[in-house]
Amino acid sequence: MHVVAFIVAMAVFVLGLWLFGLAFAVTAFQLPIFFAGILCVALALAIPTRVIRS
DSSP states (O other), rough: HHHHHHHHHHHHHHHHHHHHHHHHHOOOHHHHHEEEEEEEEHHHHHHHHHHHHH
16 A cells, blocks of 8 residues: 555656646746646645555
8 A cells, every 4th residue: 555655646746846847838827837736746745644654
Protein backbone atom coordinates (compact mmCIF):
# COMPACT_ATOMS: atom_id res chain seq x y z
CA MET A 1 0.00 0.00 0.00
CA HIS A 2 2.87 2.37 0.73
CA VAL A 3 4.35 1.82 -2.71
CA VAL A 4 1.05 2.69 -4.40
CA ALA A 5 0.73 5.82 -2.27
CA PHE A 6 4.26 6.82 -3.20
CA ILE A 7 3.63 6.37 -6.92
CA VAL A 8 0.40 8.37 -6.78
CA ALA A 9 1.99 11.10 -4.69
CA MET A 10 4.97 11.34 -7.03
CA ALA A 11 2.70 11.54 -10.08
CA VAL A 12 0.64 14.32 -8.49
CA PHE A 13 3.84 16.13 -7.47
CA VAL A 14 5.24 15.99 -11.00
CA LEU A 15 1.86 17.18 -12.34
CA GLY A 16 2.05 20.15 -9.98
CA LEU A 17 5.54 21.04 -11.17
CA TRP A 18 4.38 20.76 -14.77
CA LEU A 19 1.48 23.09 -14.00
CA PHE A 20 3.92 25.63 -12.54
CA GLY A 21 5.84 25.69 -15.80
CA LEU A 22 2.69 25.72 -17.90
CA ALA A 23 1.42 28.81 -16.08
CA PHE A 24 4.35 30.81 -17.44
CA ALA A 25 3.97 29.44 -20.98
CA VAL A 26 0.28 30.19 -21.60
CA THR A 27 -1.19 33.59 -22.39
CA ALA A 28 -4.45 33.21 -20.45
CA PHE A 29 -5.49 31.72 -17.11
CA GLN A 30 -2.00 31.90 -15.60
CA LEU A 31 -3.25 32.37 -12.03
CA PRO A 32 -5.70 29.42 -11.96
CA ILE A 33 -3.10 27.12 -13.52
CA PHE A 34 -0.42 28.21 -11.05
CA PHE A 35 -2.86 27.83 -8.15
CA ALA A 36 -3.76 24.33 -9.38
CA GLY A 37 -0.04 23.54 -9.31
CA ILE A 38 0.16 24.70 -5.70
CA LEU A 39 -2.83 22.53 -4.79
CA CYS A 40 -1.31 19.50 -6.54
CA VAL A 41 1.99 19.87 -4.70
CA ALA A 42 0.18 20.31 -1.39
CA LEU A 43 -1.91 17.21 -2.08
CA ALA A 44 1.20 15.27 -3.06
CA LEU A 45 2.77 16.14 0.28
CA ALA A 46 -0.40 15.27 2.19
CA ILE A 47 -0.92 11.82 0.66
CA PRO A 48 2.10 10.10 2.25
CA THR A 49 1.51 11.67 5.65
CA ARG A 50 -2.04 10.31 5.78
CA VAL A 51 -1.19 6.86 4.40
CA ILE A 52 2.01 6.24 6.36
CA ARG A 53 0.43 7.35 9.63
CA SER A 54 -2.34 4.72 9.42
